[in-house]
Amino acid sequence: MAETILTFFSLAPFYLLGAFPTGRLVGKLYGIDVTREGSGNIGATNVARVIGKKAGITTLSIDLAKGFLCCFLGAWLASDESYGAWSGLAGVFGHCFSIPPLKGGKGVATTSGVMLWLSPLSLLLALFVFAGVYSMKRVVSLASVAAALFLPLPSLLNQSNSNIPITLVAACAALIVVFRHKENLKRFSEGREEVFQSKKES
Known part of the structure; x- marks a missing residue:
C-alpha cells in the first residue's frame, strides 16, 4: 500500500509537465x-x-x-x-485537468505523444x-473521439503480459479524451457542432 502511494505521488512531476499550457502561451505570443x-x-x-494554422501546428x-x-x-x-x-497517463491527466485557474485541453495531442512512445x-x-x-464529417471532435476509441485495440488483441500497461493506459487515455469531448458530442447530436475551419493567416 505504501509503495502504491509513493508511486502515485512520484507521478506528480509528469502531471505538472502535462499541465504546461501550450495553447495559452502560444496565444499570448500573438496577443490573444x-x-x-x-x-x-x-x-x-x-x-x-x-x-x-501555423499557431495550431505549433501547439499540436x-x-x-x-x-x-x-x-x-x-x-x-525508473528503468x-x-x-x-x-x-504518460499522468501527463494526459495534467493536460486535461490542469491546476486551477489554468484551463485544460482535451488531450488528443498529448495522448498521441504518449501512444507514439x-x-x-x-x-x-x-x-x-x-x-x-x-x-466524411469534417468535424474534428467526432474524428478525435472515434480515433481515441481505437487506441487500446492493437495491444488488447496481442495477449502479452508486457502489453497490459499499454492497454490500460490507452484505455484510460481514450476515456479521458471522450469525457473531455462530451459537450462536443452533445452539440453534434443536436446538429450544432461546427465544421473545422482554421483562420486564414495574413
Whole structure:
C-alpha cells in the first residue's frame, strides 16, 4: 500500500509537465487569450481556429511532445517501461485537468505523444480512423473521439503480459479524451457542432 502511494505521488512531476499550457502561451505570443475566443479551449484545434494554422501546428507539436517526453523520462528515470506508460497517463491527466485557474485541453495531442512512445501501431490505426471520420464529417471532435476509441485495440488483441500497461493506459487515455469531448458530442447530436475551419493567416 505504501509503495502504491509513493508511486502515485512520484507521478506528480509528469502531471505538472502535462499541465504546461501550450495553447495559452502560444496565444499570448500573438496577443490573444485563446480561453476567451472560439470554444475557449487551449488545444490545437481552437488555436488554429482563432489564430491560424501555423499557431495550431505549433501547439499540436508541443502538446504531442509533452506526452512523449512524460513516457520517455518516466521510463528512463525508473528503468521501467511500465512506469513510463503511467507517467504518460499522468501527463494526459495534467493536460486535461490542469491546476486551477489554468484551463485544460482535451488531450488528443498529448495522448498521441504518449501512444507514439508506447505503441506507434496503435497511433497509426487511430490516425487512419481520424482521417476516415474527418473526411466524411469534417468535424474534428467526432474524428478525435472515434480515433481515441481505437487506441487500446492493437495491444488488447496481442495477449502479452508486457502489453497490459499499454492497454490500460490507452484505455484510460481514450476515456479521458471522450469525457473531455462530451459537450462536443452533445452539440453534434443536436446538429450544432461546427465544421473545422482554421483562420486564414495574413
